[in-house]
Amino acid sequence: MAENWDLLITGGEVFTPAGLAPAAVAVKDGRIADIGDLNPGGAAEVFDASGLTVLPGVIDTQVHFREPGLDHKENLESGTRAAVLGGVTAVFEMPNTSPATIDAAALNDKLSRARGRAWCDHAFFIGAAAENADKLGELERLPGCCGVKIFMGSSTGSLLVADDDTLLAALSSGTRRVAIHSEDEERLRERFELVRDGANVDQHPVWRDEETALRSTRRILKLARKAGRRLHVLHITTADEMPILAANKDVATVEVTPQHLTLAAPDCYERLGSLAQMNPPIRDERHRAGLWEGIRRGIVDVVGSDHAPHSREEKAADYPRTPSGMPGVQTLLPLLLDHLNAGRLTLPRLVDLTSAGAQRIYNIARKGRIAVGYDADFTVVDLKARREITGDWLASQCGWSPFEGMTVTGWPMATIIRGQIVMREDELPGEPAGVPVQFMETLPRGTAG
Numbered sequence: 001m002a003e004n005w006d007l008l009i010t011g012g013e014v015f016t017p018a019g020l021a022p023a024a025v026a027v028k029d030g031r032i033a034d035i036g037d038l039n040p041g042g043a044a045e046v047f048d049a050s051g052l053t054v055l056p057g058v059i060d061t062q063v064h065f066r067e068p069g070l071d072h073k074e075n076l077e078s079g080t081r082a083a084v085l086g087g088v089t090a091v092f093e094m095p096n097t098s099p100a101t102i103d104a105a106a107l108n109d110k111l112s113r114a115r116g117r118a119w120c121d122h123a124f125f126i127g128a129a130a131e132n133a134d135k136l137g138e139l140e141r142l143p144g145c146c147g148v149k150i151f152m153g154s155s156t157g158s159l160l161v162a163d164d165d166t167l168l169a170a171l172s173s174g175t176r177r178v179a180i181h182s183e184d185e186e187r188l189r190e191r192f193e194l195v196r197d198g199a200n201v202d203q204h205p206v207w208r209d210e211e212t213a214l215r216s217t218r219r220i221l222k223l224a225r226k227a228g229r230r231l232h233v234l235h236i237t238t239a240d241e242m243p244i245l246a247a248n249k250d251v252a253t254v255e256v257t258p259q260h261l262t263l264a265a266p267d268c269y270e271r272l273g274s275l276a277q278m279n280p281p282i283r284d285e286r287h288r289a290g291l292w293e294g295i296r297r298g299i300v301d302v303v304g305s306d307h308a309p310h311s312r313e314e315k316a317a318d319y320p321r322t323p324s325g326m327p328g329v330q331t332l333l334p335l336l337l338d339h340l341n342a343g344r345l346t347l348p349r350l351v352d353l354t355s356a357g358a359q360r361i362y363n364i365a366r367k368g369r370i371a372v373g374y375d376a377d378f379t380v381v382d383l384k385a386r387r388e389i390t391g392d393w394l395a396s397q398c399g400w401s402p403f404e405g406m407t408v409t410g411w412p413m414a415t416i417i418r419g420q421i422v423m424r425e426d427e428l429p430g431e432p433a434g435v436p437v438q439f440m441e442t443l444p445r446g447t448a449g
Contacts, residue, residue: 004028005043007419009378012049015056015351016370025054027376030418035372047421049380052413055351056370057089057377059358061146062179062234062255062304063329064094067397068311071098073113074397079307079329080119080434082395084423086330087379087412089120090367090437092146095127096159102127103135104142111144111436118434120417121367121377125149125179127159128170137174143444144436146362147176147232152216153183153208153279160185164223171227176441177253177361178224179232183208183280184216192320201319202269205281210238213280217241221248232361235260235306237280239290246299253301253361256291258335259328261303263402264288272402274315274322278306292344295353302357305332309398327396331389331403337381337410347383354379365438380414387411393426 007027014023016035024038040046065079075097083091093110095101101110101124110124123146126132126139136148150170151159161167162185171178188208195207217233221244224231231252233245237260245254259278264285268276276282294300308325315322336354339345345353359368366375388407391399415423420433438444 005033007045007047007376008038008040008043009047009049009054010038010040012052012054012380014054014370015347020053020347025370025378027419030376031366032370032372032374032376035370047414047416051382053381053383054370055379055381056355056368057375057417058087058333058354058379059090059364059367060088060305060307060329060332061092061302061358061362062094062306063091064097064306064308064325066097067309068314070397073117076114077117077119077432078395078397080122080432081428082327082330084119084415084417084428085393085395085426087333087381087415087423088329089377089379089415089417090122091120091329092123092125095125095149096151100127100159101125102129102132102159104139107142107145114434117432119422119428119432120415120434121437122434123437127151128161129159130161130166133166133169134173136170140174140176141442143442145442146437146439147179148174149179149181151181152220153181153185153188153212162186164219167220168223168227171223171229177230177232179234180220181235182213182216182220182233184212184219187212187215195320199319201274201277201322202266204269204277204319205265205283207320208279208281210240210283213238214240214244217244221252224251234304235280236291236294236300237283237287239287239293242290242294242299246297249299254294254299255302255304256294256300257304257306257328258332259306259326259402260288261291261339262335268402274319275326275400275402277319277322277324278308278326279324295345295349300353301361303332303336303353305329309396311398312400327394327398327401330395331401333379333381333412334387334389334408334410335403337383338408341383341409363440365440365443367437376416376419378414378416379412380416381410382413383410385409385411385413
């Protein structure tokens, strides 16, 4: 009954598993209690979503909260604040932050630091390394862990598993899907001479070329089949990897990033310099078109931001000493909404890439759709709002975005997490209340409801 509801969202169009339709959504105790033509009388709080579209909460499954100048406590606050301002309700943090998440102590430390500081729900990857390869099956089942991450090629931080024996040992320990940074380390070392002295940042995709990605992806697929292990191959950048991954969908899911869908070389390096530098690199228009083709054909399962901020000062160094990575969690959804309005995406495909896909890949419990019994996570958007991405809106401590000054069509108007209105019209009305995400493969025993 209405008098028992904590929150009622009315007046908007709601994207449920049945599609987009006018409906009200009732929330009780952090879960979705009812959907339909509901009477608002008696609800403790009513959210008027007239003219707006209510989507399942956006889940960003790849962030690196290493905000420059902040310790990890502040990192989590700054990064998750940026997330909810961008309409994101949950984030999965990668292990190559400080401290590196390679054991239970580091994971528990991050969970502790997130308590009372994280604006959105969250989980943390365990990083694979030679010293913990035989323990990953135990580590991946810890509360708050979203899975194991393997860096096959060197990127930011020291985590690296480059040789086949250690890769196979890591893949053979555990059962959950493993996230992969797929670049071939041997080829990266061979080709570093190309950029060692006096190169411009536009040579970044020359050093880390297509073959570096292709060789690595072929290797990890072969090893995954040998180990009988599921993979999630992160931030695909080449058109050439798409048919390979399409032929291996029984073992591999696929991520792309908004940066690789929106920017292209050489223009991005000419305009942005090292601000456009990330790993794997942004490539030319042929590869960007190939990523969109992968989305159109259903090969791509999810979009993750790969949020990895660095300060302008760090980025101002001479290449290749400049760090790779850029902020992205706050702009993920505005960019995709703009692509939607440009006709590159449909709304069902956007929802699949930002919520349902994440749930499917990682077996997230009670998130990823608007359905009775699920967490009351909603990203409320104005599909037709035209806004400029401005510096004063950006929350990341790094203080910049490669998309600053860009005008987009479509904007997040509210972020609601487990029935709490966390962001509304670019303001944060409450306090950080994010909790660890739960997964169906690691649900705590002896609990119900």
